[in-house]
Amino acid sequence: MSALITIHGVNFSTCVQAVKAVAYEKDLDVNVIACDLFGGEQKSAAWLEIQPFGKVPYLDEDGFMLYESRAISRYLATKYAHQGTKLLPDPTDHRAMALAEQFLNVEVCDFYPSAIGIGGEAIFTPMKGGKPDAVVLEKHRSDFKAKLEGFERIFAKQDYLGGKEIGLADLLCLPYGTLVEKVYPELLNDPTKPNFNRWWKAISEPSIPGNEGVSLQAISPSERFTNRVHGAHMAACTQLVKVVAYEKDLNVDVIGFDFAGAEHKSAAWLEIQPFGQIPYLEEDDFKLYESRAIARYLATKYAEQGVKLLPDPKDLKAMALADQSMSVEMSNFYPYVSGIAFQAVFMPRFGKETDQVALEKHRSDLKGKIDGFERIFGKQDYLGGKSIGLADLYCLPYGTMAETVFPELFNDPAKPNFARWWKAVSTRPTWKRVVEESK
Secondary structure, eight states, X not given: OOOEEEEEEOTTOHHHHHHHXXXXXXXXXXEEEEOOTTTTGGGSHHHHHHSTTXXXXXXXXXXXXXXXXXXXXXXXXXXXXXXXXXXSOOTTOHHHHHHHHHHHHHIIIIIHHHHHHHHIIIIIHHHTTOOOOHHHHHHHHHHHHHHHHHHHHHHTTOSBTTBSSOOHHHHHHHHHHHHHHHHOHHHHSOTTOHHHHHHHHHHHSSXXXXXXXXXXXXXXXXXXXXXXXXXXXXXXXXXXXXXXXXXXXXXOEEEOOOTTTTXXXXXXXXXXXXXXXXXXEEETTEEEEOHHHHHHHHHHHTTTSSSOOSOOTTOHHHHHHHHHHHHHHHHHTHHHHHHHHIIIXXXXXXXXXXXXXXXXHHHHHHHHHHHHHHHXXXXXXXXXXXXXXXXXXXXXXXXXHHHHHOXXXXXXXXXXXXXXXXXXXXXXXXXXXXXXXXX
16 A cells, blocks of 8 residues: 655645655655645645745645655655655765755756746746736746756766656656746757757656646765865855865865856866856766755765764655755745845846846845745754754855845844844854855
8 A cells, every 4th residue: 555645735736746746656645635825825824834935835744744845855755765766866875866966956956947937927927817028938938948958968968867767856847847848848849959858758758647637984084075176266156065065174176267268168068067057076087066966965975074964864854854944945045145146246247237126026035035034043043953054054155145235134133033043154164264265
């Protein structure tokens, strides 16, 4: 008899669909407790007590509550590792896990944003009685099309984001890719992108039941990390890797690159990092990109050294809560602080004019999200719980940039818990060292 999991949400929600797709791959039954989405149940005090941002879904497992669809999905893939389809590597294989992290972050950074943007404008806005913004929609379409170049490079080397076999990252692409396919089917079936097309067909053809046809080791404390990170000291993503390394009492050798000469867009660089971004880690013959994946690899490989940033991986519920916190950073903090940084810091740096309307939208969105963080920090000191964790460090680079633009958001007396948390994380000696080295 299959295990039954209970989630609160709605079947048409892409986040619910992601959880269901993973559950079905693990031979699990799913009981979806319907939420009155249009009646605003997800914004009620009772719901906000469980999910501080008023979103769907959340998992209820005998009183263990977990939100953020990626965290729920990973929890299921880990807890039921030996049943159904294997979606994640053996956690003791650090390199295999790091590669899995890399591609999980590829989904979050290089697939999800423009895909959900397309779905949001073309499908969800009309559902709410609004009219799609054609300019915004075209921007998302253009961004998605550009990202396909990187995916084409990936799938020229491997069949799935999971490697030779389907993995968690592949399944997480399904709901959002399906939205894109409904609006711009030509993007998912471009004859000039045969490798991407093959991958999409392989993962999307089977239907997900119940969705009304929607397809979808110990390290000596004296050991020091001296391998190379290719990037730039002033780059936010490099700074993230550095602050995690410093918390783990590791040294970092940052190998600079020719940004002005577009070295990161060269064939040699693209062979390693298919999206032409920084940084990437070089550890002997092992190369890893995506800053969060690198950071988590270091936090895992050097778990017994420096500050403990992740729970014991055998404690599945603690790990699920850690994944939840990291997903919170990605979904409810990063988009807005990075948006502020892009408009107010990077645009002027490159001689371009800040879009004040876009900047104000990011400011307003971040201010709204801080309400959710205030609820979180009313219950715990850090995103990591009682002690600082990886998710807290993830917030530092772009949060610091956003603070320089809108300091009042980070020191709002009406949000004392959030302000306390931000002061605690942003004044850590490791982060001060990173900032000083970036000058």
